[in-house]
Amino acid sequence: MNWMNRREFLTASAMTAGALVAGSAPLHAASTAGAPGDFDFVFLTDTHIQPELAAAEGCAMAFKKVRSLPADFVLQGGDHIFDGLAVDRQRVDLVTQLYARTEQAVEKPVHHAIGNHDLFGVLPKSGLTPESAGYGKKFFVELHGPTYYSFDHKGYHFIVLDTVQPTADRSWEARIDDEQLSWLANDLGKVGPGAPIVVAGHVPLVSAASEYAAPTAQGGSGVAAAPVVARPQTTVGNAWQVLPLLEKHNVLAVFQGHTHINEVVRFRGVQYVTGGAVCGNWWHGTRWGIPEGFTVVSLRGGKIDWRYETYGFHSIDPQNT
Ligand SMILES: [Fe+2]
Numbered sequence: 001m002n003w004m005n006r007r008e009f010l011t012a013s014a015m016t017a018g019a020l021v022a023g024s025a026p027l028h029a030a031s032t033a034g035a036p037g038d039f040d041f042v043f044l045t046d047t048h049i050q051p052e053l054a055a056a057e058g059c060a061m062a063f064k065k066v067r068s069l070p071a072d073f074v075l076q077g078g079d080h081i082f083d084g085l086a087v088d089r090q091r092v093d094l095v096t097q098l099y100a101r102t103e104q105a106v107e108k109p110v111h112h113a114i115g116n117h118d119l120f121g122v123l124p125k126s127g128l129t130p131e132s133a134g135y136g137k138k139f140f141v142e143l144h145g146p147t148y149y150s151f152d153h154k155g156y157h158f159i160v161l162d163t164v165q166p167t168a169d170r171s172w173e174a175r176i177d178d179e180q181l182s183w184l185a186n187d188l189g190k191v192g193p194g195a196p197i198v199v200a201g202h203v204p205l206v207s208a209a210s211e212y213a214a215p216t217a218q219g220g221s222g223v224a225a226a227p228v229v230a231r232p233q234t235t236v237g238n239a240w241q242v243l244p245l246l247e248k249h250n251v252l253a254v255f256q257g258h259t260h261i262n263e264v265v266r267f268r269g270v271q272y273v274t275g276g277a278v279c280g281n282w283w284h285g286t287r288w289g290i291p292e293g294f295t296v297v298s299l300r301g302g303k304i305d306w307r308y309e310t311y312g313f314h315s316i317d318p319q320n321t
Pocket residue numbers: 046048079117258259260
């Protein structure tokens with residue numbers, strides 16, 4: 001059974017189930033009631049804003065182009081700044097304020113996902129301790145609220161995941177923690193049968209990124225600086241616990257960031273879309289041939305399509321890969 005047939009099967013099954021219970025229970029959760037509508041949104045990720053490398057000018061160009069598009073809102077896939085992990089309070093405040101000022105140009109609602117570079121002070125090099133104000137995720141939560149959440153828009157259910165977890169040894173790993181797994185199962189359980197769902201998060205649940213380049217000196221894959229098994233940082237280490245939850249539902253796509261490449265992997269009926277990066281190769285040109293850009297997603301009557309758009313930035317220090 002190919003993915004389209006499976007999707008139709010899921011929807012048909014859900015409609016049948018809904019009809020059976022319609023007399024005693026709502027067919028759809030109230031928040032996703034009604035036929036799925038038509039609209040666009042923008043998935044943009046990995047802005048990595050900083051005062052250097054004309055990054056703020058690049059972000060402003062990207063946000064200005066997004067503003068000109070007929071999109072209802074923006075999903076920001078994380079790594080807003082460069083950097084939070086290894087810096088002190090003065091630097092994180094500087095880059096965060098720069099981001100906030102620059103993002104205003106988008107003039108649309110923005111839903112934020114947390115990236116690994118949005119974690120504050122986690123690496124010992126930062127000079128912080130776990131007791132420091134804003135340490136870890138606290139800094140992000142104070143700015144944007146919960147790190148994982150869901151919302152509804154025009155008959156679609158959106159789920160934003162938190163894929164980055166600080167570790168006790170002052171690093172981080174890509175994982176969906178147990179509490180979030182329970183929340184996700186519960187949240188999916190409340191969505192009406194067959195209702196279309198879009199998922200987003202920073203570190204990919206599924207990606208073939210480790211296949212595209214020679215291993216790095218650190219023993220990683222060209223994108224990871226740590227052994228993949230001991231400390232997953234390229235893809236979510238326990239994706240195997242997440243995928244079965246998603247596969248039971250009408251998940252149209254999962255949008256992901258982190259690797260700065262533009263890629264689609266389709267597995268057991270779910271499409272995993274890695275959405276490039278606004279900063280390209282960390283403001284040094286193209287990343288494995290993929291230019292600076294973002295993803296415009298179109299939803300039409302319960303079906304999904306998307307395109308990758310560049311926005312005309314030229315690095316002042318190109319080191320294209
Ligand atoms: Fe990034």
